[in-house]
Amino acid sequence: MLQFIIRRTVGALVTLFLISAATFFLFVAAPSDYASLACGKDCSPQRLEDIRQALGLNLPIVQQFWDFMTGIVMGRDFPTGHCSAPCLGQSFYSGDMVWGTIMDRFPTTLTLTLGGAVVFLVVGVGAGMVAAFRRGSMVDKVATGVSMVLSSFQIYFLGPIVLIIFVYSTGWMDNPQYVPITQNPWGWFTGMLLPTLVMATIFTAQYTRMARSSMIEQLAEEHVRTARAKGMSRKYVFFRYAWRGSMIPIVTVLGIDLSSMLGGAVVTEITFSLQGIGRLAVDGAVHKDLPLTMGVMLFGAFFILLFNILTDIAYAWIDPRVRLS
Amino acid sequence: MKSFSSRRAQAIVVAIAAGSLALTGCSENKGTNTGKDSKKDQKEASVQSKAVTYADAAGSTGPAKDVAGAQSGGTITVYQEAGLSHLDPGQTYVSDAGQVANLLFRRLTQFQEDDKGNVSVAGDLATDSGKMSDGGKTWTFTLKDGIKDAKGNVITSADVRHTVERQFAKFIFDGPPYLQTWLAGDKYAKDYRKLLPGGGFDGKHLPKSVLDTPDDKTVIFHFDQARPDLPQTLAMAGYAIVPTKDDTKEKYDKAPVATGPYKIQSYKNGKSLVLVKNTNWDPKTDSVRHQYVDGFNFQFGVTESTQTKRLIADQGDDKNAIQLTGGVEATQIQDVIKNPSVNARVTKGYQPYVMQLTFNLDRVKDLKVRQAITYAVNSKSLIAGEGGVYGGDVAPNYFAPTLPGYEAKYDPYGRLATPQGNIAKAKELLKSIPASEKKVVFAYANSENGQKRKVAIEDALTKVGFNVVSKEVDAASYYEQIGKLDNPYDMYISGWGQDWPSPGTVVTPVYDGSQVSDGSPNYSHVKDPKVDALIKKALSEQPTEAAKTWKEAQHYLMEKVLPAAPLWYTKQFQLSGSNVGGARYGSVSSLIDINHLFLKKS
Numbered sequence: 028m029l030q031f032i033i034r035r036t037v038g039a040l041v042t043l044f045l046i047s048a049a050t051f052f053l054f055v056a057a058p059s060d061y062a063s064l065a066c067g068k069d070c071s072p073q074r075l076e077d078i079r080q081a082l083g084l085n086l087p088i089v090q091q092f093w094d095f096m097t098g099i100v101m102g103r104d105f106p107t108g109h110c111s112a113p114c115l116g117q118s119f120y121s122g123d124m125v126w127g128t129i130m131d132r133f134p135t136t137l138t139l140t141l142g143g144a145v146v147f148l149v150v151g152v153g154a155g156m157v158a159a160f161r162r163g164s165m166v167d168k169v170a171t172g173v174s175m176v177l178s179s180f181q182i183y184f185l186g187p188i189v190l191i192i193f194v195y196s197t198g199w200m201d202n203p204q205y206v207p208i209t210q211n212p213w214g215w216f217t218g219m220l221l222p223t224l225v226m227a228t229i230f231t232a233q234y235t236r237m238a239r240s241s242m243i244e245q246l247a248e249e250h251v252r253t254a255r256a257k258g259m260s261r262k263y264v265f266f267r268y269a270w271r272g273s274m275i276p277i278v279t280v281l282g283i284d285l286s287s288m289l290g291g292a293v294v295t296e297i298t299f300s301l302q303g304i305g306r307l308a309v310d311g312a313v314h315k316d317l318p319l320t321m322g323v324m325l326f327g328a329f330f331i332l333l334f335n336i337l338t339d340i341a342y343a344w345i346d347p348r349v350r351l352s
Numbered sequence: 353m354k355s356f357s358s359r360r361a362q363a364i365v366v367a368i369a370a371g372s373l374a375l376t377g378c379s380e381n382k383g384t385n386t387g388k389d390s391k392k393d394q395k396e397a398s399v400q401s402k403a404v405t406y407a408d409a410a411g412s413t414g415p416a417k418d419v420a421g422a423q424s425g426g427t428i429t430v431y432q433e434a435g436l437s438h439l440d441p442g443q444t445y446v447s448d449a450g451q452v453a454n455l456l457f458r459r460l461t462q463f464q465e466d467d468k469g470n471v472s473v474a475g476d477l478a479t480d481s482g483k484m485s486d487g488g489k490t491w492t493f494t495l496k497d498g499i500k501d502a503k504g505n506v507i508t509s510a511d512v513r514h515t516v517e518r519q520f521a522k523f524i525f526d527g528p529p530y531l532q533t534w535l536a537g538d539k540y541a542k543d544y545r546k547l548l549p550g551g552g553f554d555g556k557h558l559p560k561s562v563l564d565t566p567d568d569k570t571v572i573f574h575f576d577q578a579r580p581d582l583p584q585t586l587a588m589a590g591y592a593i594v595p596t597k598d599d600t601k602e603k604y605d606k607a608p609v610a611t612g613p614y615k616i617q618s619y620k621n622g623k624s625l626v627l628v629k630n631t632n633w634d635p636k637t638d639s640v641r642h643q644y645v646d647g648f649n650f651q652f653g654v655t656e657s658t659q660t661k662r663l664i665a666d667q668g669d670d671k672n673a674i675q676l677t678g679g680v681e682a683t684q685i686q687d688v689i690k691n692p693s694v695n696a697r698v699t700k701g702y703q704p705y706v707m708q709l710t711f712n713l714d715r716v717k718d719l720k721v722r723q724a725i726t727y728a729v730n731s732k733s734l735i736a737g738e739g740g741v742y743g744g745d746v747a748p749n750y751f752a753p754t755l756p757g758y759e760a761k762y763d764p765y766g767r768l769a770t771p772q773g774n775i776a777k778a779k780e781l782l783k784s785i786p787a788s789e790k791k792v793v794f795a796y797a798n799s800e801n802g803q804k805r806k807v808a809i810e811d812a813l814t815k816v817g818f819n820v821v822s823k824e825v826d827a828a829s830y831y832e833q834i835g836k837l838d839n840p841y842d843m844y845i846s847g848w849g850q851d852w853p854s855p856g857t858v859v860t861p862v863y864d865g866s867q868v869s870d871g872s873p874n875y876s877h878v879k880d881p882k883v884d885a886l887i888k889k890a891l892s893e894q895p896t897e898a899a900k901t902w903k904e905a906q907h908y909l910m911e912k913v914l915p916a917a918p919l920w921y922t923k924q925f926q927l928s929g930s931n932v933g934g935a936r937y938g939s940v941s942s943l944i945d946i947n948h949l950f951l952k953k954s
Contacts, residue, residue: 063832063871073543075871077525106523106602120437121621122605131620195665202662202670204651300654302623310435310622315828 028343032336039332044096046328047321051092054317060084061119061315081106082119095321115325116318120310125322128307135205136303138219139226139295140288144281146227147234152277154231155238159273160265162243170235177232186225186298193221203299222299226292230284234277241276245269274345282338283331290327403756403895404853405472406482406583407464407639412475415635419934419948422644426954428932429673430650431659435622440605441515441592442524448677450589451946454641455627455648457592458611460493460512460571461583463852463940464640471853471939473583474639477507477593477611478571481583488578488892493571500632501595502610509565514596517558520544521551523602527590528851534585535562537576553601578892584852613643613947625650644934644950650676657681663927664694671931672951677943679925682739688927689742699944700742700925701937702753704849706858707734707744708916709809710834710875715842719914720781721789723765725843726917728778730812732771735920737804744920746771750858750906752921754942757855757899757906764910767918778816791819795834795841799827805845835871845919846875853940854895855902860887863909876915882908 062078079085083094094103098114105117105124115125151174158170193200203222206214245251246269254264291305304323311319436449441457444450462476473481478493485492499507518524519532522545529544535558536544550556557563564572573582585591598609610616613635614627627648635643654662656678662670664687680688680698688694709729711722731746738744745753748763766774782790792813796806802824810820823841825833834844851857861867864887865879883905890901909915926944928935933952938945 060832063829063835071529071871072869073545074525074529077522077545081523081525107606108603121435122438122602123621128621131623190661195661195667198665198667201668297655300651300658302653306653307622313828 028340031339035336035339039329039336042332043325043328047096047325048092050321050324051095051317052088054315054320055088055091061317095318115322118311118316118319120314120316120319125318128319129304129322129326132303132307134207135219135296135301136289136292136305138205138208138215139223139292139301139303140285142219142223143227143230143288144285146224147230148281150227151231151234152238155235155240156242156270156273158235158239159242159246167239171239174232174235177228178236180229180232182225182229182294183298185228186222186295189221189225190299203301205301205303222295222301225299226295234280237280238273238277241273242269245272248272271345275342278338278341278345282334282341286330286334287327289330291323402470403899404463404584405470407472407474407480409475409480411464411472412478412480412639414638416638416640416642416947419642419644419950421933421952422642422950423933423952423954424644424646424950426645426672426931426951427647427649428645428949428951429669429929430648430676431654431662431673431678432650432652432676433655433659433678435652436625438526438605439608439616439619440524441527441589441594441608442519443526443605444589444592445527447941447943451676451941451943452625452650453589453592454612454941454947455614456608456610456612456616457589458499458638459588459592460586462587462640463584465939465945469939473587476587476638476640477512482586484580484582488580488894489575491573491575491579491582493573495569495571496637498634499611499637500634501593501598502615502630502632503595503598504632505595505597507593507595507611508568509571510568511593511595512571513557513563513565514552514599515591515594516563517548517552518594518599519551519591520548521553521601524551528585528588530585530588530851531582531591534575534579534582535573539576580892580894580898581852581854581856584854588851613638613641614648617647622652624652641947642950645954655681657684660684660688660927663697663929664688664691666694666697666930671929674928674932674935674944674946674949675926676946680927682743685739685742685925688925693930694927697928697930697932697935698925699928699935699937700923701939701942702745703922703924703942704752704754705847705922706747706750706752706849707845707847707919707922708747708750709843709919710846710916711843711914712839712841712875713877713915714837716792718785718789721785721792722914722917724778724781724785724816725792725813725818726765726914727774727781728812728816728818729917729919730771730773730808731767731919733808733811734805735771737801737808738920738922739925742923742925744922747918747921749910749918750916751855752849752858754853754939755850755855755858756853756895757902759903759906762907762910764907765917773812773815775816782817790817791821792842793821793823793840795823795825795830795839795844797827797830798824802827802830809845832871834875835873837868837870837877844875846873846916847922848873849942854898855906856887856891856898859883859902859905859909860891863887863905863915878909878913878915880909880913883913 062075062082062084083091095116098110098116100112102112103110103114107122110117110124113126117124118128154170158167161167194202200221204218206218208215251264251269254268291308292303293305293309296303296305308323311323432448436452438444438449441453444453458476460476460478461473461481464472464474475481477495477499479496483492495509501507516531532544536547540546548556548558562574593611594604595609610630613630613633615630617626617628619625629643629646633643659675659678660681663673688698716722735744746767748767749759751758794809796802806822810822813820833839834841834846848858848862861873863874863878863883865884867874868877868879886901886905890898893901924942928944931952933950934948936945936948
């Protein structure tokens with residue numbers, strides 16, 4: 028197990044380095060010059076040069092990349108102060124340290140992700156299991172039908188409708204916003220309730236369908252039928268044998284979903300005017316802000332790689348036949 | 353401050369573009385009030401374009417005149433789509449940071465607007481708007497007594513000197529360059545920083561022949577030529593005071609020290625900014641600002657669409673909310689207009705921008721071709737895409753309604769009579785033009801707005817016989833691309849607005865031949881000796897004389913050079929919550945007057 032984790036961690040670090048290099052050089056290769064974008068009106072050549080110097084854009088490209096990479100490990104000094112490791116540089120646009128900005132925005136995305144995951148795992152997977160358990164019943168038909176309808180919805184469609192009903196028309200809820208849980212737990216809960224539920228609704232529908240089909244598949248497996256033939260109760264077989272096996276595809280998709288959500292729930296954050304990692308990624312792209320874009324990319328990539336490893340470990344835990352080698 | 357070529361303005365262009373496509377369907381403005389509204393706007397334009405006067409000591413003495421019905425207390429919520437790029441006054445050149453600066457920082461002078469919209473320049477830190485001598489080459493300011501920064505330090509002439517000198521430091525690169533360039537004079541015209549490379553931080557100072565502070569209260573500026581606009585220049589947010597003791601150089605951009613009625617309690621860039629009362633601000637020393645509310649809570653990252661929905665709904669805290677520089681999203685303008693209770697909460701007026709179809713004179717050399725295009729373009733369809741009568745008005749010339757010297761009826765190409773284009777006249781001009789010159793390359797931004805403009809330009813020019821080749825340009829770097837001297841385009845739409853109410857801040861950057869370079873706002877690359885001479889003359893003249901010269905310059909440009917076809921004047925249309933009192937349109941900022949606000953119930 029330890030060997031597996033070490034090997035995968037080294038692989039993840041190499042992948043992160045390659046992602047950094049690819050992002051950096053693609054950005055630099057683009058025809059647009061950030062200094063020109065920042066220069067604004069009365070942009071004399073001298074002014075342009077001042078901006079390049081202030082942002083460190085006059086340095087050789089390789090040195091800029093080297094400074095960025097060493098900053099992650101050792102930290103860096105900027106005119107505005109020291110940037111401690113892991114230093115992801117300083118935003119061209121705002122002048123803020125990228126790591127600090129990401130850490131400031133991460134709790135919003137984390138709340139959305141974990142809150143949403145609780146809802147769609149409990150409700151979605153639960154509904155799917157019940158539907159499979161009572162296959163062909165009215166419960167199954169309702170669960171299948173509702174999940175079919177909801178899975179065709181999109182956050183940018185459902186979000187504004189929910190806002191119109193609960194915020195703009197009735198005033199039952201305040202505008203969604205993130206309040207730190209340590210500062211005001213009730214404000215945190217009510218502020219994030221609508222976005223979390225809307226995002227979870229879309230995922231719930233998908234997980235219901237996935238859990239149902241996965242469980243039906245498991246119930247048709249030979250070992251399950253054998254267990255039933257040996258006289259074990261349906262309920263016992265369901266939870267003791269079928270449930271475990273049905274979790275494999277769910278864990279796979281969950282790993283992918285959680286990692287991409289932690290890397291930024293862009294549509295949800297924009298729809299509900301939340302300042303999370305997704306919004307930050309959009310800002311970085313719009314402003315052609317290389318350090319910010321790279322920082323958010325690496326942050327998102329880190330979660331993808333982390334959940335990849337965790338998913339593999341989870342496979343082994345769920346199904347002992349799987350060996351980590 | 354109000355340039356469509358600025359980085360922030362580009363973001364605004366993108367934001368406007370994102371919202372305005374759907375408006376096309378409702379841009380006919382068939383509502384009964386539209387014609388009346390347009391005439392009212394034009395009437396108000398005559399107030400907005402009045403010449404600025406300079407106030408004396410009596411006119412610069414606080415406290416500011418009370419706003420009718422004003423109450424104290426409460427917090428105003430301020431919505432803004434994008435975060436602020438800077439808070440350091442020296443780096444402040446765009447509208448959003450300028451609005452925030454009006455609450456936080458004081459300058460030597462400031463703009464003052466009365467209830468009728470008349471604008472004057474009053475002393476802010478100075479006792480008056482300045483005393484001119486030596487034909488405008490020397491300006492003397494005397495500081496008011498008892499002005500302190502938020503830390504309680506008294507502001508002296510040394511702080512003014514420091515504020516000016518730090519403008520020469522390399523870390524100040526995003527603010528207005530006027531004062532530094534003027535102080536540097538012809539000797540350092542190419543690089544003003546050479547006058548004081550260390551920006552005053554290395555112990556070296558500007559020579560007394562340039563900036564003199566003989567005592568704690570007196571500041572004297574010396575220029576190598578007359579600078580009659582100096583009081584207006586110093587009223588820019590970019591020249592707000594940075595007290596010597598408080599200056600942390602690059603770090604100041606994140607935590608500046610206030611001198612105005614509010615100070616920063618917390619700031620998370622791109623997310624939130626909380627302002628609270630600055631107890632060291634003395635209203636008796638300020639003839640413009642108020643301190644009615646306890647504070648301002650800025651929320652960034654709220655799209656214009658969401659801002660509009662929230663403000664129309666007017667629920668909870670949104671009753672206390674305003675838009676900072678954003679406006680009502682174009683698709684929701686009709687929702688506002690048709691609802692009298694919502695419409696009553698609108699502040700609107702002309703913005704300083706003139707949108708024009710700029711010709712690249714290095715490529716479109718034949719005046720007849722430029723004239724034919726000018727006659728052919730359809731301002732009406734272009735304005736329809738901007739929100740109709742609430743988004744813009746037909747521009748017959750290069751001076752916006754906000755500019756002193758604005759001539760509402762100066763219309764050499766009959767654009768007011770034929771806003772949809774004079775096809776017959778354009779065709780007539782094209783008769784003698786060879787087919788090769790009828791092929792024109794038009795650059796447009798790849799935004800929704802850009803797409804609409806492309807269609808309008810292509811339609812209008814194709815009708816009269818032009819072969820239009822449209823080239824898409826990345827919206828974020830649009831101004832960068834058209835700002836290149838050797839760009840491969842014949843024409844492109846660009847906008848420009850004044851930095852203060854003087855044609856000098858429009859004609860000089862946009863049409864001065866000496867400004868032609870990569871990145872310069874002289875997008876047409878016009879280099880005309882007569883224009884250059886008129887600019888030089890006007891800049892050294894007193895306002896009354898200068899007005900005549902600027903008028904001559906505009907007429908010559910429009911009739912003899914024609915570097916651009918004027919298309920439309922832009923308008924601002926903002927909404928505030930029902931509990932916000934004192935909301936009015938600020939003629940200088942072209943936005944809601946943020947210093948004039950209070951909450952009706954706190």
